[in-house]
Amino acid sequence: MPDRSHQRRRVSPVDFHTRLDEASAASGSGLCIGLDPDPARFPPTIGQRREAIATFCRAIVEATADLACAFKPQIAHFAAQRAEDQLEEVCAAIRDLAPHAVLILDAKRGDIGSTAEHYATEAFERYGAHAVTVNPYLGTDAALPLLERGGVIALCRTSNPGAGELQDRDLEGRPLYVAVAEMVAEQWSQHGQCALVVGATVPDQLSRVRSSAPALPVLIPGVGAQGGDLNASVLAGRSETAPGAAGVIVSSSRQVLYASDGPDFATAARAEAERMHRELTAALAS
Amino acid sequence: MPDRSHQRRRVSPVDFHTRLDEASAASGSGLCIGLDPDPARFPPTIGQRREAIATFCRAIVEATADLACAFKPQIAHFAAQRAEDQLEEVCAAIRDLAPHAVLILDAKRGDIGSTAEHYATEAFERYGAHAVTVNPYLGTDAALPLLERGGVIALCRTSNPGAGELQDRDLEGRPLYVAVAEMVAEQWSQHGQCALVVGATVPDQLSRVRSSAPALPVLIPGVGAQGGDLNASVLAGRSETAPGAAGVIVSSSRQVLYASDGPDFATAARAEAERMHRELTAALAS
Numbered sequence: 309m310p311d312r313s314h315q316r317r318r319v320s321p322v323d324f325h326t327r328l329d330e331a332s333a334a335s336g337s338g339l340c341i342g343l344d345p346d347p348a349r350f351p352p353t354i355g356q357r358r359e360a361i362a363t364f365c366r367a368i369v370e371a372t373a374d375l376a377c378a379f380k381p382q383i384a385h386f387a388a389q390r391a392e393d394q395l396e397e398v399c400a401a402i403r404d405l406a407p408h409a410v411l412i413l414d415a416k417r418g419d420i421g422s423t424a425e426h427y428a429t430e431a432f433e434r435y436g437a438h439a440v441t442v443n444p445y446l447g448t449d450a451a452l453p454l455l456e457r458g459g460v461i462a463l464c465r466t467s468n469p470g471a472g473e474l475q476d477r478d479l480e481g482r483p484l485y486v487a488v489a490e491m492v493a494e495q496w497s498q499h500g501q502c503a504l505v506v507g508a509t510v511p512d513q514l515s516r517v518r519s520s521a522p523a524l525p526v527l528i529p530g531v532g533a534q535g536g537d538l539n540a541s542v543l544a545g546r547s548e549t550a551p552g553a554a555g556v557i558v559s560s561s562r563q564v565l566y567a568s569d570g571p572d573f574a575t576a577a578r579a580e581a582e583r584m585h586r587e588l589t590a591a592l593a594s
Numbered sequence: 595m596p597d598r599s600h601q602r603r604r605v606s607p608v609d610f611h612t613r614l615d616e617a618s619a620a621s622g623s624g625l626c627i628g629l630d631p632d633p634a635r636f637p638p639t640i641g642q643r644r645e646a647i648a649t650f651c652r653a654i655v656e657a658t659a660d661l662a663c664a665f666k667p668q669i670a671h672f673a674a675q676r677a678e679d680q681l682e683e684v685c686a687a688i689r690d691l692a693p694h695a696v697l698i699l700d701a702k703r704g705d706i707g708s709t710a711e712h713y714a715t716e717a718f719e720r721y722g723a724h725a726v727t728v729n730p731y732l733g734t735d736a737a738l739p740l741l742e743r744g745g746v747i748a749l750c751r752t753s754n755p756g757a758g759e760l761q762d763r764d765l766e767g768r769p770l771y772v773a774v775a776e777m778v779a780e781q782w783s784q785h786g787q788c789a790l791v792v793g794a795t796v797p798d799q800l801s802r803v804r805s806s807a808p809a810l811p812v813l814i815p816g817v818g819a820q821g822g823d824l825n826a827s828v829l830a831g832r833s834e835t836a837p838g839a840a841g842v843i844v845s846s847s848r849q850v851l852y853a854s855d856g857p858d859f860a861t862a863a864r865a866e867a868e869r870m871h872r873e874l875t876a877a878l879a880s
Contacts (some may be wrong), residue, residue: 310655344709348793384705384712390720392678416705419727420754420820423630426670434676443704445731445749449756463731468706470735473777491759534706 323461323482324439324501327410328437328525331377334408338553340378341581342414342561343398344385351497353571361386362394364573366401368565371574372581373406379555380412380527381435395455399435410557412527416463417454418443424453432458441505441527444488448495455500462492464517467507467530485513486520493521503527506545508558510537514544516531519583525552531584532563538584542591554592560584610725610745610787611837613696613809617663620694623874624839625865626664628700628815628847629654629684630671639857647672648680650859652687654851657860658867659692664843666698666813667721685721690723697723698813700751703740704729710739718744727791727813730774734781743787748778750866752801753816763798771799772806775812779807788811792831794822802828811838817870818849824870828877840878846870 332338345361353366354360369379375418379402386395402411413435417427422523439459442451454460465475465485482490490502496502504521506514508530516524526545530536538558547555555582562585568576618624631647640646642655646768655665665688672681686698699721703713717726717740725745728737740746751761751771768776775790782788790807792800794816803812812831816822824844833841850870854862 319619380711382674384703384709384716387678388712388715388720392673392676397626416703416729417670418704419702422753423668423670426674429674430670434674442779443702443729445729445730445760446752446754447756447759447761449759450752451752464734465734466706466730470733473733473781474765474770474773475733476732477765477773479760479763484765484770487760487763495759545788 324410325525326358327438328552328557329592331408331410332553335377337585337592338377338557338583339375339585339588340380340412340527340557340559341368341376341564342559343379343381344561344565346385347389349566349569351569351571351573353561354573358389358391361389361391362397365398366405367574368577369398369401369405372564372576373409375578375581375585376406376409377553378410378412378559379406380414380559382414382561390429396435398550399437401583403436410439412461413440416441416443416473420446420448420450421453424450428454428457439503440460444491448491451496452499455496455502459501459503460496461503461505462488462496464488464492464504464507464512465510467509467534467536471495471507483516486516489517489520493524503557505529508538508541509534509535511544514541517522518545518547522547523549525550525555525557525559527559529561531558532560538587539591542588546592558584558588567576610696611811613724613736614663614838614843617694617696618839621661621663623871623878624663624843625661625673625867625871626666626698626813626845627654627658627850628638628845629665629667630847630851631709633675635852635855637855637857638861640859644675644677647675647677648683648687651684652691653860655684655691656688656861657864658823658850659869660693661864661867662692662695663781663839664696664698664845665692666700666845668847682721682792685723689722695789696725698747699723699726702727702729704736707739708734710736714740714743725789725824727856730777734777737782738785741782741788745787745789746782747780747791747813747858748774750774750778751796751799753795753820753822753847757793769802770801775803775806779810793820794824794827797823797826797830800827804831804833808833809835811841811843812837812842813843813845815845817844818846824873825877828874832878844870844874849860
């Protein structure tokens, strides 16, 4: 196996919020493009093979670089295809083709401290991410090794249909997801730079998170394929005191990646990203 | 990159509890050896290099195969070293050298359903695991793709010092970790075969989980380096109605792996595993 240690980068943990501010200004909005590569959906011109993952993702990044505030590769899609080497390539391509953008590794990691150290190495050194998504269930001490080495985006209220089964239940006077928002705002933020994940499918919960954690940026997945409403999400999630474009990072994956299944997939992805960028800019200006 | 599709295996989801019963009988206890390879701690004879990970793990598996009910590779330790190919080798070695044992991929995954499908492919096909550890925060629907394809071991009450920050707080009349035990016992178990993770550091919480979920096996990490007490864990965690050795799978990683830092590391690991096996057998018989 070749040594690619030269590709590894250590990212300063103080970079995340500043970088988000600069990326929002440079791109003109808080649009995040999620990279969930699925070879079965690649156009025949690229080839529906695992070997084409990096080529496909690179074409998407190239076509949308100026419009994107952030790129968010989803690691499971690479791991299922034995394509960690291609994920390294894609991360390098994001840093190269969109040097203004925030690189978010969507990994939803969470483990005890000694193991979290290794997840921090994976996210911030191996893949050179600026921020990583993290599961809050283990509490503050388990998040510390990640907080000390890069941006941490904690799952708060997720976008899946059954998310409320635990997250919406009452924990000592507030829903569990609000307790998580408070823990991240009050505890985690003392040790590093954070954000929260709240799905676009639940604007009411997003408003509630906004009241509990006004200074934290919110990453909002679930627009598009999952049915979330972009305008309602921006109205519920905006905060003038949070970093970035009014504190909202709105993420779309499948709707951009698979806008066309033909040879024009990159052009179609750009058109879809442009449409979302306009919609997002209008919502932010309203 | 070579095609190793021949190494992939699809494991039937009905196998986990039966396999755990058989593995407990074959090995004579519920001892689980955690594989958390850290090249800096390898003996000089093996070489303190990432390339030595598979050699080191294979030697541990070979030395302890007959004593172990389960082997539990911890994926972060491989990911931080860019050693997924070696994790594939180690998993193949476990199935080959310890064909009776349960192969648990310790990955603590958790994501929305469409992504959970990819994590299921990673755990059960790519690595050929019989069970995978899963974070419960996203609820039942996010766990379904995993439950349908293999054993699922849900984090319930973890062993880290700050685990109680969320997990011990009151959720509608019970601690959050008890609500998780109930959700897994009542909901997840309808769709597949489950177990719960409860740290050896918290025997009181383990007793409480036992009352709420008497039929589920409990995976107990935290014996050894983290300070958990084996005997107290077995007393608190045993259940005659759960699969396996009275429903307890007691896991030790660093205490076995690094029992010696000399050329006798495998012999020393076996001696430590034998000591734990005796202690566990005595606790189960008491």
